[in-house]
Amino acid sequence: MQKKELVEAQAAILLKQLRFRYQGATADVIDIPDWRLEQGEKCFLFGASGAGKSTLMNLLCGVLQPTSGEVAVLEQTLTTMSARQRDRFRSRHIGVVFQQFNLIPYLTVEENVRLASWFANNAGGAAERELTQRLHELMDALQLKSELLQRPSKELSVGQQQRVAIARALINQPELMIVDEPTSALDSYARDNFMQLLMNVCSEHNSSLLFVSHDLTLQSYFDSSVNLADINVAGERRR
């Protein structure tokens, strides 16, 4: 038997008995007994407002710590890492786009995007040239004019800020992209362009993608789709 057959396929995300309750709350928001995302899989996650989607995103990125249970990303258990190790792991391996973009308002667009690379220790030498090229390619693909690079991000429109947040998430070519409701401020033309770009980049790098949205029309871009209520038994109890 070949070695490959002996090794279980690697999971991009693996959740086991994952529970989360906000401090002072009387019930869990998240209670997921078992769920996995395969490496290379592009998954669309949807659910009603308040179902716990953003909470789950924050648990997957290591921004929130579970009340109990395990979160593993790319076969690394986030729950046993120190806060510093989690930050380092996230910056190197996970591209995150939050609903609120989290750009630093007084830094320019270029500085915001380069900061992600700096955090991941990717700067210097040939990598610097490659980085500049990738930055321009991303700006182009996301239809952001290059003159915007030197503008403080606070001077950009909401749609432009959203695309900068996406460029920042993609700059390190992460193995896993976690994207929370990113298309809501884009018009349909820009949205289709963005979806195509995201799918192309993820396929090129065999990146896994977990994409959270209310916009069910986007489902057709994905390999799989999951209603959070179907995997989250905390949600089941509340229904």
Ligand SMILES: Nc1ncnc2c1ncn2[C@@H]1O[C@H](COP(=O)(O)OP(=O)(O)OP(=O)(O)O)[C@@H](O)[C@H]1O
């Ligand atoms: N910081 C917090 N402290 C206490 N409760 C919170 C906090 N953040 C969210 N919640 C509660 O947790 C539940 C899930 O919220 P969450 O934001 O994860 O839902 P969501 O599915 O992302 O919603 P939406 O689609 O509206 O963004 C809600 O009942 C919300 O009120």
